[in-house]
Amino acid sequence: MRDERPGDRGEAGDQGAGDRGEAGDQGPGGMKDIAVRGAWYAVGLALGAATAVAELLFFVLAGLALLPVLAWPRGRRAALRRAGAAGGRLTAMERRRLARFLAVPVPPAHGNGQGTRYLAARCPLGLLGGVVLGCAAIGLAYGSFVFWGWLVTDIKYLGLVAVTSLAGFLLLFLAAQGIFGVALLEGQLARHFLGPSPQDRLERxxxxxxxxxxxxxxxxxxxxxxxxxxxxxxxxxxxxxxxxxxxxxxxxxxxxxxxxxxxxxxxxxxxxxxxxxxxxxxxHPAVLDEAGLRAALETVAERTPLPLTLEYAVNGAGLARTVETVAYYVVSETVTNVVKHSGATRIGVSLSRDGAAGPLRLRVEDDGRGGADPSGGGLTGLASRVAALDGRLAVHSPPGGPTVVTAELPCA
Structure with missing residues (x-):
């Protein structure tokens, strides 16, 4: 069963809480996904409001601890060191919360000073999240009063109650929008303070x-x-x-x-x-240039002595020549390694792509004995080919099998 938690969606989380395209959120399935995501965001903001209170207490206590030692350099350094360590733990807690509930994975803070600045900046935002959740609770209470109010009191003015319920549902709707907005701001703030600087990104x-x-x-x-x-x-x-x-x-x-x-x-x-x-x-097979990637892979299947099933579901515009070449070599070399070393009886190859801008995903699986070494010469060469296109290659080969080689090649 697919886990709908936003924080567990792999690399998509790198785009932040509000940077996901909403084009796929149409229809019942999309509305359900929005509701689930909103529920996770609400939990994350509730925890964020609690941590904001804890962080305010941290700054108050840290300030009180520094006052007696401001004129004593050694004591001041000791107090700052302890406050920095506590701030680092709070920052680590915030990173886990962001990644778990708001789908905003951020790298570890580069230093206590940076983490402390982040905590100071997010305190008001965390409290704002608590206020938004409070508005949502009030709107839900007023909006649903028309359904449960008769259990606790006599409703004499049903029309007035109905108007109040409509106002409550309007407040709930606006608060729900606020939940997504605060989640987006949380992600942007964390990436600004905790993410790498432009120079760090350039050096990396x-x-x-x-x-x-x-x-x-x-x-x-x-x-x-x-x-x-x-x-x-x-x-x-x-x-x-x-x-x-x-x-x-x-x-x-x-x-x-x-x-x-x-x-x-x-x-x-x-x-x-x-x-x-x-x-x-x-x-370099001539058929790759003449007839394209699918025909080249079908030829690989024909030349392979083992039964090979090929699933080709590449949608969108044609692939770039470099992408086709790398994809072909990944499949061809992996199949060759399977035939030579794995002792497999069958091979499965699948390629998929969603839309013209989506990455090309390929998967090669066999039922062999497993134990493939990702650092071996052949797989290392394939990883280098894939990395040259800013792609990713992964090898999962536990002892006893099966061995699964996956690759993702950007096509945009």
Whole structure:
């Protein structure tokens, strides 16, 4: 069963509480999702109001503790250190609340000073969330009074009660909008104070690009070595054997023996051509450029000795050439590893994409013995290819299987 908690929706939470597109919230299912999300937000704001009170007490107590030692540097440093440690624990609690209930995962605070500034800034917002929840409770009470009020008192002016109920439902509606608005502000405030600065983001991006470039260069070198090995151990040996057979046939004075040698040379040439085609296919299949990703993957399924089921549900506009190439190599190399090492009896490959701007998601699963090493040379090379497109590759392969390789490639 799918868990509807907003904080458990993977990477979508990075967009913040109010940054999600509402296009998919139409219809009964969308309204149900909004209601569930609003309930989680309400719980998060209620907890936030309680923590805001605790944080106000923290600042009051910290100020009282600092007053006697303001003129004593050593004591002041000790008091500030203890206050910073307490503020760090409060900030960590706030991060857990934001991620759990408001779908706003934020990184750990870079320092106690930053966390303390965040706590000071969010105290009024936390109290505002409590006020909004109080308005929602009052609106719900007044709005529903027409249904339960007769249980506690005699209703003499039903029309006035009905008007009051309508006003209560209006207040409830406005408070519900306020719940989403405060949740959005909570996320923006946390990202402003606790998130990385623009310079930190730039440095992280530069480091990521440098790592990705190094990984791509390593993958290219590995690919060149593999091609050289295939040519040396396969095609070259076939051609050497072909030359030897032709030389023996030319020197032979027995026509029958010469004919047999020529027949062997012909078979050897056919094997050499087949291996050369196979090497060329592994370098880059022509069908990928001519007919697209689906046709290339269908060819992989035909060439695989194991039963392979392919599910292709890629919606939207055509994929970029680089995305198709990386997706093909991820599937092709993973299937090759399955055939060689897993002892599997079947393979499942699925590709999906939602809309023209959605990422391409692919999944390769087998029923083999498991235990695949994500840090192995083959999987590391695939991860480098995927990272070059700012994508993600994950390998789940417990002992005993099954092994599941998933990748997500941005297409926007």
């Amino acid at each position: 991006r530069i480091a990521q690009l440098a790592t990705t470039r190094a990984g791509v260069l390593s993958a290219v070198d590995d690919e060149r070595r593999r091609i050289e090995r295939d040519l040396h151990d396969g095609v070259q040996q076939r051609l050497v054997a072909l030359g030897m057979l032709l030389g023996r046939a030319r020197r032979s004075r027995d026509p029958e023996r010469a004919g047999e040698l020529l027949r062997q040379a012909h078979e050897e040439s056919r094997r050499a051509v087949a291996e050369l085609r196979d090497v060329a296919w592994r370098i």
